[in-house]
Amino acid sequence: MKLNFDYNSVKAQFPAVNRKVNGNPCIYLDGPGGTQVPQRVVDKISEYLLHHNANAHGCYVTSIETEHIMENGREAVADFLGCEKDEVAFGESTTGNNFKLAFALARDLKPGDEVIITDIDHEGNRSPWKLLADFGAVIKSVKVDKKTFTLSFDDYKEKLSSKTKVVAINWASNATGTITDVKKYIDLAHEVGAITIVDAVHYAPHKPIDVKAIGTDFLVCSAYKFFGPHLGVIYTKKETISKIRTIRVDAYDNTEPPEKFETGTPNFELISGTAEAVEFIADIGKNHADYFKDQLKGLAGRRKNIVAGMLAIDEYEEEMSLVLKNGLEEIPEVTLYCPPSDEPKTSTVSFTVKGKNANDVAKFLADKGIFVWDGDFYAIEIINNVLKLEDQGGLIRLGLAPYNTMDEIHKTIHAVKEYCSL
Ligand SMILES: Cc1ncc(COP(=O)(O)O)c(C=O)c1O
Structure with a gap:
């Protein structure tokens, strides 16, 4: 049986797709941004x-x-993440939530305590933790394999010790789409008593999340990456957050989670929009609950529909991603920066064009109404320092979403071919 994804009805819900550039309908491949x-x-x-x-x-x-x-x-996002509603807090952005958490954890750090980050992460999950060096912590960053674009678990094991107090890890890379088996990192971190933070910003728009299954203390993601407004979401495990002295105003009504993580007047309108983005995903799922029935065992209600929706989005995108990768791979000037086919990854496809600056490629595509990102996307360590792509303008990144179509993928491959033959 094949997934019957009704992309026409999904696409019709996005007014932005009606826009044209130079007479061409816009193709939005900028989803990871x-x-x-x-x-x-x-x-x-x-x-x-x-x-x-x-x-x-x-x-x-x-x-x-x-x-x-x-x-x-809170209830909608709790269903999205697989947790209780009191474990969901909101903030301006993922970066903002991480800075707030880092300052809270800083209060209990002693000089010489260690913090582990990774070379694959966006600066939004590195800079807040690097700042803990100002409070006496030693920061260690897990290496990335330059050929497979995957994190080195061996390097992590070498860096982890009884001195490790915080482990901030990436679930999916916004540069290469690499998915890391975060559970095995979290399990080891917990063995030495460290607190774990998972950056799921790039993972959340592509795969279902179950925070209880991975066992993390915290998980951050951003609603604007999954069809919502610009708002940060943080899962705060009850047992962990209750022990942390968060940064908050001295008032009587914000001492308990989740309010104890939030500062100031919440962004009510964006929280309302975020709940609706989750309902949008759940509504997609309603049409596919039967198709994914084996993966949905034990789930019910909105959570079941959300998981079905994310599984459907993932499968729909994967088919386009494969065609995109194969099409680009056939162009001699193109080098792909995606993990090997047997490694888990999102549908995102990044590449460079031999002898060309990534920004020139992106501008050529933009003129045709094809919107793609170029540069380091704040994944500065992997793109500039590990892969050393700064001089050629970093990577060109194509991100897929359920409003994209196979026809758009063919047009994009054709446009890249045209650029390379100029
Ligand atoms: C993987 C990843 N982490 C963190 C962030 C930062 O998220 P925010 O813009 O909500 O601070 C991004 C944004 O692109 C991202 O892709």
């Missing part, structure tokens, strides 16, 4: 601002509605 947003998410944000706008904890109707909307947001 932020996906497009369906109309229903925008409607929810407007609805909040137009009809429910208030601060929380008042005794009048819009304030009471605001609290319901906040609760609903």
Whole structure:
């Protein structure tokens, strides 16, 4: 049986796809920098601002509605991550959430304590932890294999010790799409008593997340990468967050999780939009629950639909990704930067063109209405220092989303071929 993904009805929900550049319909391959947003998410944000706008904890109707909307947001994201609603907190961005967590953990660090980060991570999951050096911590970064673009578990094991207090690890690379088996890193970190943080920003738009299955203490992701607004989401394991002295205002109503991780007035309208992005994924899943019934055993309700939705998105994207990779591989000037076919990865495809600056390739595609990212995407360590691609402008990155189509993939391959034959 083949997945029957109704991409026409999915695509029709994104008004952005109607835009043209130089007469060409836009092809959005910039998803890893932020996906497009369906109309229903925008409607929810407007609805909040137009009809429910208030601060929380008042005794009048819009304030009471605001609290319901906040609760609903936590519940939806909890179903998305596979946790309890009190384990979900919101913040401005993933980078912001990590900085806030790093400052909280800094209070209990002693000089000589060690923190492990990785060479494959975005700076949003490196810089906040590198900053702990200012508080006396020793920072160690796990190496990446230059040929397979995978993290070295052996190097991690060498760096991990009883001195390790924090391990910040990447689930999927926003540069190469590499997926790391984070569970085995987390299990070892917990054996030495370290706290774990997983960056799932690039993983979240492509694969279902189950925070309990990987056992992490914290996980960060950003709603704008999975069809929502610009908002950061953090999973805070109850047993861990309850022991941490978070950065917060001295007030009586924010001492318990999840509020104890949040500062200031929450972004209610964006939380409402994020919940709707999760509902969008769940609605996709409703059509595919039968197809994925073996993987959905034991799941029910919205969680089941979300997992089905993510599995459907993943399978749909993977088919396009394979065609994209094969098509690009046939172009002699192109070098792909993707893990080997037997390694787990997302649908993202990154490449360089021999003798050309990545920015020139991206500009050529942009003129044709094909939107792609070029550069280091803040994955500075792997792209500039490990792969040494800075002089040629880094990588060209093609990201796939459920609103993309096979026809767009063929057009993109054709455009890259055209560029290479100039
Ligand atoms: C893998 C990864 N981690 C972290 C971030 C930072 O997320 P935010 O922009 O929400 O701070 C990004 C953003 O592109 C990312 O791709």
